[in-house]
Amino acid sequence: QPSPPAAILISRQMLLLPAVTAIRGARGMSMARKALIAVCQLSSTDDKDHNLRECRELVRQGAARGARVVFLPEAFDHISPSTEDMLRLAESLEGELVGSYRQLARESGVWLSLGGFHEQGPDWDRERRIYNTHLLLNDSGEIAGLYRKTHLFDVDIQGQVSLKESTSTIPGPRIEPPVTTPIGKIGLAICYDLRFPEISLALANAGAEILTFPSAFTLTTGMAHWEPLLRSRAIETQCYVVAAAQTGRHNDRRWSFGHTMVVDPWGCVLAQCGQGPGLCCAEIDLDYLRQVRRQMPLAQHRRHDLYGTVCIQHPPGSAP
Numbered sequence: 001q002p003s004p005p006a007a008i009l010i011s012r013q014m015l016l017l018p019a020v021t022a023i024r025g026a027r028g029m030s031m032a033r034k035a036l037i038a039v040c041q042l043s044s045t046d047d048k049d050h051n052l053r054e055c056r057e058l059v060r061q062g063a064a065r066g067a068r069v070v071f072l073p074e075a076f077d078h079i080s081p082s083t084e085d086m087l088r089l090a091e092s093l094e095g096e097l098v099g100s101y102r103q104l105a106r107e108s109g110v111w112l113s114l115g116g117f118h119e120q121g122p123d124w125d126r127e128r129r130i131y132n133t134h135l136l137l138n139d140s141g142e143i144a145g146l147y148r149k150t151h152l153f154d155v156d157i158q159g160q161v162s163l164k165e166s167t168s169t170i171p172g173p174r175i176e177p178p179v180t181t182p183i184g185k186i187g188l189a190i191c192y193d194l195r196f197p198e199i200s201l202a203l204a205n206a207g208a209e210i211l212t213f214p215s216a217f218t219l220t221t222g223m224a225h226w227e228p229l230l231r232s233r234a235i236e237t238q239c240y241v242v243a244a245a246q247t248g249r250h251n252d253r254r255w256s257f258g259h260t261m262v263v264d265p266w267g268c269v270l271a272q273c274g275q276g277p278g279l280c281c282a283e284i285d286l287d288y289l290r291q292v293r294r295q296m297p298l299a300q301h302r303r304h305d306l307y308g309t310v311c312i313q314h315p316p317g318s319a320p
Helices: 010-012 048-064 083-089 096-108 191-195 197-205 219-237 288-294
Strands: 022-024 029-034 036-040 070-072 109-122 128-136 143-148 154-157 163-164 179-181 184-188 211-213 242-243 244-251 255-257 261-262 269-272 279-285
Touching: 010 197, 036 048, 036 242, 048 070, 048 096, 096 109, 096 128, 096 179, 096 197, 128 184, 143 179, 143 184, 154 219, 184 197, 191 219, 197 211, 197 219, 211 219, 219 255, 219 261, 255 269, 269 279, 279 288
Parallel strands: 036 070, 036 244, 070 109, 184 211, 211 242
Antiparallel strands: 022 029, 036 279, 109 128, 128 143, 154 163, 179 184, 242 261, 244 255, 261 269
């Protein structure tokens, strides 16, 4: 069995500078074999300006530690106490919110994973429905990737959790191909997508090396399933899994589980936050990923003749 690097639970969290050994990715991009990431944990409210200040400070902390990519959780923009307030605060891709984060990426010199913001949907004035949108910005502030959440959280656990995301949210039309970044190929997903292994396998089969699940897990579901799901997705795809999370009390109606986490391709937890806002850092090591895949070649052992191949599909009428 592949052996994780020594003292993996300590050293990868405490690193302040990434290694500089690099390979060339698509379009000549310099892709580090070992690179540091910073993964943030927030307690968003309906105060967008306050949330932006909190995120800006965490991004700058991550950049100061040498992170190449900084990850923010789902609903980094705001969590509102009512559907009406949420819709009132929604913005378009061309709005002030995205503009602020594009500037932040440029100023900080890092890539940003914006894990799920309330994007005004098509025919906004009439329909008043949103997409839950995950944006990936490069260090020039350009949009390098965009994914709209496909699996919506419509769940009613009697006496514990009752949420129906589809009331105000449009399901995304497709899974997006992985994005080549300085730390490897990133597959974009959001929160509830974590429960559907098909999307992770489709992204891995399309070349993903890092899977992202920015989230706002409830206390009930987080305590029961958060870590097992993240580790399962890492083990079955042999990818790094990065999950920035919301934490604590947002308003009288919403609490989140927290425990932002990074898991390696062998299923080891590399870094984790507890409760409260903050960040953790971990090293992405593509050589180690390839070692795991080489020594246990799951992709070669799959019986596609028995159960088919899970791959990214492009529904009729959608652009690839």
